[in-house]
Amino acid sequence: MATGTRARPQGQARWRARDRRRGPARSRRLATATLVVLGLAVLLVPLVARLDQSQVDLHSASLPPGLAHPFGTDEMGRDVLLRVVYGLRVSLLVGLVAAAVSATIGTLVGLAAGTLGGMADRVLMRVVDGFNSVPHLLFGIFIVALFSPGATAVVVSVGLTHWMTAARIVRSEVLTLRSRPFVDAAISAGSGRTRIVLRHFLPHLGPHIALTAVLMVPHAVWHETALSFLGLGLPPHLASLGNMINDGARSLLAGDWWPSLFPGLFLFLPTLAISSLAQHWRDRSDPRRRSELQL
Numbered sequence: 477m478a479t480g481t482r483a484r485p486q487g488q489a490r491w492r493a494r495d496r497r498r499g500p501a502r503s504r505r506l507a508t509a510t511l512v513v514l515g516l517a518v519l520l521v522p523l524v525a526r527l528d529q530s531q532v533d534l535h536s537a538s539l540p541p542g543l544a545h546p547f548g549t550d551e552m553g554r555d556v557l558l559r560v561v562y563g564l565r566v567s568l569l570v571g572l573v574a575a576a577v578s579a580t581i582g583t584l585v586g587l588a589a590g591t592l593g594g595m596a597d598r599v600l601m602r603v604v605d606g607f608n609s610v611p612h613l614l615f616g617i618f619i620v621a622l623f624s625p626g627a628t629a630v631v632v633s634v635g636l637t638h639w640m641t642a643a644r645i646v647r648s649e650v651l652t653l654r655s656r657p658f659v660d661a662a663i664s665a666g667s668g669r670t671r672i673v674l675r676h677f678l679p680h681l682g683p684h685i686a687l688t689a690v691l692m693v694p695h696a697v698w699h700e701t702a703l704s705f706l707g708l709g710l711p712p713h714l715a716s717l718g719n720m721i722n723d724g725a726r727s728l729l730a731g732d733w734w735p736s737l738f739p740g741l742f743l744f745l746p747t748l749a750i751s752s753l754a755q756h757w758r759d760r761s762d763p764r765r766r767s768e769l770q771l
Contacts, residue, residue, distance in 0.1 A: 504756050507749035514746050518565045527562050527715060538732050548734040550720075551727055556738055562715040564742050570630055571697035577635030578696070579689035582642025587677065589643070590650025591669055601647070604640045612637040613702055620708045630709050634696045642688045649684055653677055690754045694747035701743055717743045 533553030541548045547556035589600040607615075616633040623629035653659055653676065662672055703709035704718025712719055717739045724736025 503752055507752040510745055510749040511753070514564065514742070514749075517561050518568065521558070521561045522565065525558055527558050538727065538730070540732075541734055547738045548732075550723060550735045551732075556720075556735055559715040559720060560717070560738050560742050563717040563720055563739060564746065566627070566710065566714070566716045567697050567700055567718075567743070568693075568746065570627055570634070570700045571693045574631045574634035574638070574696040574700070575689050575692040577631060578638040578692055579642050579685055581635065582639035582644075582688070583646050583681070583685055585639065585643040586646025587650060587673060587681075590647040590654070591673060591677070597647075600643075604643050607637075608640050612699065616699060616703060617706070617708055620703060625708065625711055627710060630700050630703055633703065634699045637699070638692055638695055642685070642692070645684055645688055646681060649681055650677055653680055687754060687757055690750065690757070694750050697743070697747055 536549050536553040537551055539545055539549040545555050550556055585600055589597045616637045619633040619636055620629045659676055662676060700709055701718035704716045705722045709718055710716045720739035721736055727735045
């Protein structure tokens with residue numbers, strides 16, 4: 477009896493561990509499938525159907541979703557599905573470039589702070605604290621106001637408001653690496669700071685920088701959408717998710733829900749999928765978290 481009593485809790489523990497592994501696996505597969513479908517749509521639809529940004533067809537204005545227009549049409553008679561795909565293409569491109577800019581700036585600042593140390597470290601960290609004290613969107617609006625509306629202004633705005641997290645992560649990793657024996661050996665062998673950074677720090681920092689950049693993409697996409705929604709991002713006639721949500725907000729007053737629902741859905745799905753995959757990547761790269769998942 478005692479043996480059977482012990483076997484039952486062990487079997488239940490194995491089932492619970494299997495369920496814990498199945499849950500993340502299902503979400504990971506769903507996130508991957510979502511990104512694959514949206515990626516194929518962004519790549520293939522523009523090759524099949526060209527979008528005329530200035531096309532207006534008032535005879536087809538505000539049509540509900542149907543066979544001819546699966547996502548309906550907006551108040552100008554433009555196909556919402558086609559504009560959503562083009563808008564997602566623009567938002568993802570701007571988000572990827574802005575995330576790369578942010579990761580680059582943060583890596584340089586974090587490397588300088590962690591490598592130099594002393595007064596340079598304290599000054600650079602106070603600069604990071606100063607940037608963090610200002611709301612990102614407010615600071616982004618101020619930066620965009622210095623430029624004419626366009627993709628370049630949005631990339632600069634997002635890049636200059638999201639680098640602080642990368643700087644802190646890189647600095648903390650550099651401070652950890654500085655105490656490693658192989659770094660002490662390199663210093664004893666006469667290696668300079670530049671050689672140590674290029675030969676020892678950057679290879680270890682690569683996965684952390686890549687993960688930080690991936691996690692930054694959803695923030696960059698939402699930031700670009702918010703600026704376009706406020707009329708400070710891309711020009712109003714261009715298809716972008718922020719512009720479409722802004723236009724759809726006016727259509728809601730007339731009872732037309734589709735011009736704002738589908739752009740919002742296409743904004744929500746890819747950012748959630750990217751965040752889910754990045755979370756899985758972070759869990760797998762953390763030894764403590766990886767051991768918990770394998771239990």
